[in-house]
Amino acid sequence: MKIIIINGPNLNLLGKREPEVYGSQTFEDYFETLQTSFPSIELSYYQSNIEGELIGKIQEFGFNYDGIILNAGAYTHTSIGIGDAIKAVTTPVIEVHISNTYARESFRHQSYISGNAKGVILGFGLKSYELAIRSFL
Numbered sequence: 001m002k003i004i005i006i007n008g009p010n011l012n013l014l015g016k017r018e019p020e021v022y023g024s025q026t027f028e029d030y031f032e033t034l035q036t037s038f039p040s041i042e043l044s045y046y047q048s049n050i051e052g053e054l055i056g057k058i059q060e061f062g063f064n065y066d067g068i069i070l071n072a073g074a075y076t077h078t079s080i081g082i083g084d085a086i087k088a089v090t091t092p093v094i095e096v097h098i099s100n101t102y103a104r105e106s107f108r109h110q111s112y113i114s115g116n117a118k119g120v121i122l123g124f125g126l127k128s129y130e131l132a133i134r135s136f137l
Contacts, residue, residue: 001066001136002042002044002066003041003065003067004046005044005071006047006057006068008048009073009074011073012049014098015029021099023098023126027045027047030129031043034133055082058082058093062093063089066091067092067094067132068092070082070093070095070117071097071098076095076101076111076113077111079112082112083113086116094119094121095114099123119132121135
């Protein structure tokens with residue numbers, strides 16, 4: 001089984017950015033934990049702050065992987081293009097958020113991704129990614 005995790009803008013700052021919301025662990029450290037926890041799954045990871053690069057990765061892996069876990073960050077609430085990319089590919093996508101977006105600012109309650117995703121997991125901190133992986137098993 002092959003799954004890619006795609007993270008969007010500012011998620012490269014995990015461990016530094018708003019630790020009260022996102023925690024103090026870097027994603028790279030957490031990704032190693034995921035790889036150890038799921039040794040039979042080929043896990044890949046990609047992060048970009050650029051919308052078009054995220055769309056490119058969705059298209060690149062969206063026909064030949066078993067799953068995409070996508071945390072599009074703020075693009076969740078603004079990017080019709082990312083939503084359309086998910087709709088265009090055959091690989092199922094799980095939308096993930098570290099925080100509970102519904103407990104935050106009202107603009108974060110809108111997602112252009114959810115309607116085209118297989119499912120949505122949010123509010124469980126970094127464990128949201130583990131839950132998304134488990135949803136593919």
